[in-house]
Amino acid sequence: MLDNTRPCSLHGWMYKEDCAECGIICGYQPRILTADIGTQGKIALPLSALTPPPTPARKDDAGKPDMTLITYSMVAPAAKILKFGEKKYGRLNYRNPNPGFEQRLIAAALRHLLQHTDGQELDNESNEPHLAHALTTLMLVFDRRAHKKEGEEL
Numbered sequence: 001m002l003d004n005t006r007p008c009s010l011h012g013w014m015y016k017e018d019c020a021e022c023g024i025i026c027g028y029q030p031r032i033l034t035a036d037i038g039t040q041g042k043i044a045l046p047l048s049a050l051t052p053p054p055t056p057a058r059k060d061d062a063g064k065p066d067m068t069l070i071t072y073s074m075v076a077p078a079a080k081i082l083k084f085g086e087k088k089y090g091r092l093n094y095r096n097p098n099p100g101f102e103q104r105l106i107a108a109a110l111r112h113l114l115q116h117t118d119g120q121e122l123d124n125e126s127n128e129p130h131l132a133h134a135l136t137t138l139m140l141v142f143d144r145r146a147h148k149k150e151g152e153e154l
Contacts, residue, residue, distance in 0.1 A: 077132035078139055084126045085136075094140045095147055102141055102154035109137040 094105070112123070112134035123130055144154060
């Protein structure tokens with residue numbers, strides 16, 4: 001039993017002075033408590049001795065991809081190409097059902113890669129790197145697959 005104490009009306013702890021937790025609300029400063037430990041006398045108890053430690057925040061992400069491995073420089077060129085494509089074809093147009101469209105996207109990615117390997121750095125129409133077009137086009141293939149509806153042909 002704590003010596004010379006009274007219960008905190010909000011938290012129920014037995015405090016010699018005003019409750020340290022209420023002190024934040026009421027303007028009182030946290031106090032040190034004393035407790036009778038039997039034949040060994042009294043001991044000073046900080047508030048942390050009476051309050052359980054906070055439970056750490058929990059996030060179940062085991063087995064999920066670590067998105068922090070993706071850097072700005074990896075995706076910024078794709079964002080430029082996506083914006084170019086949005087102006088030309090409409091936003092997310094590539095998701096519309098179109099049988100055989102995946103093969104056309106892969107062919108386009110290959111064309112951009114081959115133009116790059118032939119020494120043509122930039123696409124004539126967009127003035128953006130062919131490698132950025134190839135990367136983005138392959139990203140579209142993955143996105144179409146992720147949003148494919150049952151029975152839909154890629």
